[in-house]
Amino acid sequence: MNLRASLRSKLIIGFLAVTVPLFILLMYNNLYAMDVVRAQVGQSNKNLLAMYMNEIDRTLEDTESYVYNFVVQNSDLSVYGKAKTGSADYFFSKVRLQNKMMSDIIRYPNVNMFFVYSRSDRELLSTSFRGGDFAKMESVxxxxKNFISEQNDSTLSEKKWKVLQRGGELAMVRLIKTDNDQLVGVWMDVDKLMIPLNYLNLGDQGQALFVSNQGKPLTKTTIRELQAPSYTLSLPAATELYRTLRTIQEKKYLIVATASRKASIHLAVLVPESTLLQQLPYFQRLLYVIPLIGMVVLAIYLLLLQRTLLKPMYYLIKGMRRIKRGELETRLAGASSKEFMIINDTFNDMVAQIHDLKIDVYEEHIRTQKAELKHLQVQINPHFLLNAINIIYNLAELNKTDLIKKMSKHITKYFRFVTRTNLNAVSVSKELEHIESYLEIQQLRFPNYLRYEISLDTELANEAIPPLIIQPFVENAVIHGFVMGKEPFVIQVMVIRPTQLDAPYYEVHIADNGVGMGHEQLEELQRNDLNADFEDGHLGIWNVRHRLKLQYGTASELTFEQRVPKGTLVIMRIPRSKTYVIEGGQSSHVQDIASR
Structure with a gap:
């Protein structure tokens, strides 16, 4: 059955045709709302980051301006660079420089240290490190010194703040080269620049961090993936508001970043999407629940249809199929709805009427078949009677009274068998005895020109056979195949088993050495057409074929063959019966009756 054509499939498709577009519309609405929120959050955070980065850049710029002014306006810097080490000028200029930096650092709360580095003798003159002890001062x-030693004239000429990573800490360093091979600079811990960002409302898992231009995180982060040394973030381009990050734990973050004008870094924030969704209206978050509710409604809908419509229809269709297979005892039970109760009662009444009608038709068919079989069986009697009377007439013309007496005796025996029309079957042996009586009659007419041979397998003597089923072929052989000549006309009747010992049938062979039949006549007989018109000469053959069809159906078979060098062979294949026919309470049979 085509599932697409079923009512169940159409109802489901109709339901889905209504609900699926609704789900898609809701999902599109929710996704659109989420994109709007992301864009708003991205724009808001980008503006906020731009404000913070401008403040950081302004701090860096102010600090950088101080260093430039320090280099240009402080004459002690030139004396310190040119004076001989250990001289009074060297000592006093050094003290004045250090005091100057110590007094000026108070005005720059984000600066940890000002310093002057002599590249010639690798001497570092600096303030104390703000926010650290002596050990940290030594470490810084x-x-x-190591960081400065890695710089060359090309990198020193860049007017950019440089990032220095020391262990897990991050610092911003600005170096300005003087004419005396000195470097004047400032050290600023990034942690101080991050303090204002800690007050951003980024959710429980959100965070702000500095990122290099290549996307490498520079500050500490709690996200495991970002802690890997080789990990790089995909930062949004200048024209993008945000990009998304999906972690191994299937957590999604919104990345918003802005670049610094004074350093090769970006200030970025990671905002969890769970925090963004909290800003969506409540009904939009129901999108994840609505499909579940729809599935529950669909299940209830199908269950109700199953009980009230589909199940009764299924039983109705099942009952119709059983009726189609001939199971007329099928009845439908009551239904839960009034409409199907009426349909089921009507169906049961119709099936009962069909059952009674089929029984009546079947019984009438059986009676018709029996009447037709009796009619066909009796139909042979007048056909042979005319031939027998003709034979007696010929003998009377020859004044052969002895033969007439013998003929009358065989005719009496013959018609005693023929008039037993109440029998549907006789034993093979009785049928062959009847054929012998007929051939005796014919032999009395042509004693010097006709001979016959009858043989029977002893195991087939009591097998059932329709009465008078062999005689038409023997009779046709005498009438149409017999021509008086130099050699006698021989008729052979044999009842044999086939070569397959377990075959469910036996064969009757009627053979003669007469004139045979033409090719067209043989084809006509082989067609096995019960509805075709037949001539008088084929009446007996049609009779036999019709009787075999009525009694055995397609299990029987009748074939005709042309014998070599001449003559005709008729083969009847008759199914073996499960019970044997016993005449008079005893089994009688004929075996190898002597040729005459």
Whole structure:
């Protein structure tokens, strides 16, 4: 059955045709709302980051201006660079420089240290490190010297703040080269620049961080993926408001970033999408619940249809199919709805009427078949009677009274068998005895020109056979195949088993050495057409074929063959019966009756 054509499929498709577009519309509305919120959050955070970055850049710019002014306006810097180490000028200029930086650092709360570095003798003159002890001062000094040693004239000429990473800490360093091979600079911890960002409302898992231009996180982060040394973030371009980040734990973050004008860094924030969704209206978040509700409604809808419509229709269709297969005892039970109760009662009444009508038609068919079989069986009697009377007439013309007596005896025996029309079957042996009586009659007429041979397998003697089923072929052989000549006309009747010992049938062979039949006549007989017109000469053959069809259906078979060098062979294949026919309470049979 085509599932698409079923009522169940059409109802489901109709329901989905209504609900699926609604779900799609709701999903589109929710996704659109989420995109709007992302854009708004991205724009808001981008503006906020731009404000913070401008403040940071302004701090860096002010600090950088101080360093430039310090280089240009402080004459002690030139004396310190040119004076001989250990001289009074060297000592006093050094003290004045250090005091100057110590007094000026108070005005720059984000600066940790001002310094002057002599590249010739690798001497570092600096303020104390704000926010650290002596040990940290030593560590910072060592890191700073190493960092400066890695710089060359090309990098020193860049007017940019440089990022210095020391362990897990991050610092911003600005170096300005003087004419005396000195570097005047400032050290600023990034942690101080991050303090205002800690007050941003980014959710429980949101965070702000500095990122290099290549996307490498520079400040500490709690996201595991970002802690890997080789990890890089995909920062949004200048024309983009945000980009998204999906972690291994399937958490999504919104990345918003802005670049610094004074350093090769970006200020970025990671905003969890869960925080964004909290800003959506409540009904939009119901999108995740609506499909579940729809599935529940669909299940209830299908269950109701199953009970009230589909299940009764299924039983009705099932009952119709059983009726189609001939199971007329099928009845439908009551239904829950009034309409189907009426349909089921009407169906049961119709099936009962069909059942009674089929029984009546079947019984009438059986009676008709029996009447037709009796009629066909009796139909042979006048056909042979005319031939027998003709034979007696010929004998009377020859004044052969002895033969007439013998003929009358065989005719009496013959018609005693023929008039037993109440029998549907006789034993093979009785049928062959009847054929012998007929051939005796014919032999009395042509004693020197006709011979016959009858043989029977002893195991087939009691097998059932329709009465008078062999005689038409023997009779046709005598009438149409017999021509008086130099050699006698021989008729052979044999009842044999086929070569397959377990075959469910036996064969009757009627053979003669007469004139045979033409090719067209043989084809006509082989057509096995019960509805075709027949001539008088084929009446007996049509009779036999019709009787075999009525009694055995397609299980029987009748074929005709042309014998070599001449003559005709008729083969009847008759199904073996499960019970044997026993005449008079005893089994009688004929075996190898002597040729005459």
């Amino acid at each position: 000094s060592k890191a700073l």
